[in-house]
Amino acid sequence: MASGDYLESEIVYMGTDAMEILLNEYQGGDSITLKYRHADTPEGVLVASWLDYSGSFDSLGYVQARIERA
Numbered sequence: 001m002a003s004g005d006y007l008e009s010e011i012v013y014m015g016t017d018a019m020e021i022l023l024n025e026y027q028g029g030d031s032i033t034l035k036y037r038h039a040d041t042p043e044g045v046l047v048a049s050w051l052d053y054s055g056s057f058d059s060l061g062y063v064q065a066r067i068e069r070a
Contacts, residue, residue: 009066
């Protein structure tokens with residue numbers, strides 16, 4: 001990924017449970033930021049703000065993840 005690039009997942013229904021996002025790292029290199037947003041509808045996810053991921057969170061139902069390279 002070049003500086004300023006990002007990748008977003010599709011919006012998926014995960015239910016209203018505690019969620020943990022796992023990140024596979026195959027080799028060292030550039031650092032990335034992992035973010036997520038969630039809402040009770042897919043439309044709500046699209047207008048929700050991105051949150052920095054720092055540990056588990058309580059899902060509102062639908063979740064989308066994003067990785068960014070500074």
